[in-house]
Amino acid sequence: MNEDKIIQWAQRLLGVAQCGLTYNHDNPYETERYHHIQALAAEMMAAVSDVSPERLLNLFTDESRNGYATPKVDVRGVVFKDERILLVKEHVTQRWTLPGGWVDVGDTPSLAVEREVFEESGYEVKARKLLIVADRNRHYPPSTFHIYKLFFLCELLGGSSVVSHETDEIGFFAEDSLPPLDEGRTSYAHLARCFEHYRQPQLAADFD
Template identity: 45%
Template sequence: METTLKWLNWAKQIQGISQTGLAYTKDVYDKERYEQLRALSVEIMRQYTDVETGKLVELFAGEYGYATPKVDIRGVVVSDGRILLVREKEEGEWSLPGGWADLLLSPSDIAVKEVLEESGFEVKALRLLAVMDNHKHNPPAPYHAYKMFIHCEITGGAAQEGVETSGVEFFGEDELPQLSRDRNTEEQIKLMFALLRNPERIPVMD
């Protein structure tokens, strides 16, 4: 394993141990030690990444309870053989519409909501295409996440930029733009095309 991935995984493990410890300990001194571990994990991440401390605390060390992966939902919308992508304002790169799962909403609810908010299209969710571990398929990130790709069908609306997006377009499989690889890689987008061409295939899980 590369040195970079080693320190990243160590920082994540320290964060996970501290978060779970804080959830279950009843000892005030243990709580203080776990808080110190959590602060140490954030400091490690801050030293080796360009992510600001506030963002790290929010995404990497801002949760409580038993440590589990986050859930990222992506809506997969295809029209005339072309896939719907939105341009992220944050870095100007493209991704499937989507985002973190919200409390009290199902995966299908999230996919429908995110597609509408980021692209302007009203859709209905049809089926799950894939659940993928970002540790295995995306660039190294401060957080561990499962990415759920949900096939959606347009029912109304029209292309419209959102609060977080600055472009809405459909792209063919061989004309993909610069992708936001933290959100989705070229391999993942091409997998979506392959899965939609073969509707009998079971969802991909890895």
């Protein structure tokens, strides 16, 4: 059976369970059913990953405290210098990606991506244009949660290359000399689209 499909079904079950736990306050039997659905989703994901059902269930239980289930938002900064694109080498995976991360509560997407670029690379940037809104399920390997990825073209304002606790190296790369990518965070296909948007600024944002 297709592992990606199993992950997507588990994500949907999680959404049902989280919404049920958010809005059901009076019926303990319904609450118990929604907890069972959470546990089932954890078992499904564990069957196609190397994470235990118990650890996944703890993640899902923490997430269910956040209310109505919605996709998480990941932002990526697309920064060019002399027609080369900024990439950072992740400390954990030892592979390269566009700088970025989660949008915090209270952030605008543009402020989030500007902060993430600075924290991961040392460069000060200004978000200028939304290039891509991607449903992670359609373009990347399976993930525990449903995620939307937002890619912003950013203007380089200043700063200098500075590694962080998350990054080991920082560099600018030409399209024909890209390093090994962390394809769970940034795909070669999306980098190719970023270069196309850079060369053709009149292009509208990609979505889905």
